[in-house]
Amino acid sequence: MAQDTAEANRSRPDGLPLREADNIDEMYLTFALGSEEYGVNIVGVTEIVGMQRIMSVPxxxxxxxxxxxxxxxxxxxxxVRLRFGMPERAYDERTVVIVMDVGEAPIGLIVDGVSEVLEIPPSQVDRHTQFGRAASRPVIAGIGRIGDRVAVLLDTAVLVSESDVSLPAEMAAA
Incomplete structure (x- = not known):
């Protein structure tokens, strides 16, 4: 019973409560990179924060x-802009960090701005194999159709490989 109450009190990254009818596996946090819309499954999203002082790491x-x-x-x-080979852009008041747990490690994805949380059922997702040759581990999980819009749905496990987030031991201990 207590677990049912805890589950009912969970909220989505946009702060709205999850309803029993919500299928969390079909919920995506969408965000902008330039004029394109991308999405990540909200299962791994822990919070969204504004830009903060970044300590560089060699x-x-x-x-x-x-x-x-x-x-x-x-x-x-x-x-994420740089990860996709897009031109660098100065951070502004709309720039945010999507904090996620990927595997056992937290990571922050810097994006131009968040849009909304959308439910995109599997019937509205075109899988990556339909878009040219498939890489061994493609970063694109699929293309979600939302009315007349589309969002590139990302596989965060591929987007954030362990080599990307492993820091020197002395940095992680700091």
Whole structure:
């Protein structure tokens, strides 16, 4: 009974409560990169925070901007624009960090701005194999159709590989 109450009191990243009818596996947090819309499954999303002071870390890929200290937790930050080879853009008041748990590690995804949480049923998702040659582990989980809009749905486990977020031991202990 207590677990049922806890489940009923959980909320989505946008702060709205989950309803019993909500299928969390079909819920995506959508965000903007330039004029394109992307989405990640909300299962791994823990929170959305504004930009903070970033401490740079040497010897990491250029799209790993560094780390932040979020309430005592060191969180590496990935600029998703740079990860996708898009031009770098100055951070502004709309730029946010989507904090996620991917595997056992937290990571922050820097995006141009969040849009909304959408329910996208499997019948509205075109899988990545329909879009050209399939990579061994494609970052695109599918293309979600939402009315006349589309959102590129990302596989966060591929987006954030362990080599991207592994920090030197002395940094992680800081």
């Amino acid at each position: 010897d990491v890929p250029n799209y790993i901007k560094g780390v932040i200290n979020l309430r005592g937790k060191v969180i590496p930050l990935m600029d």
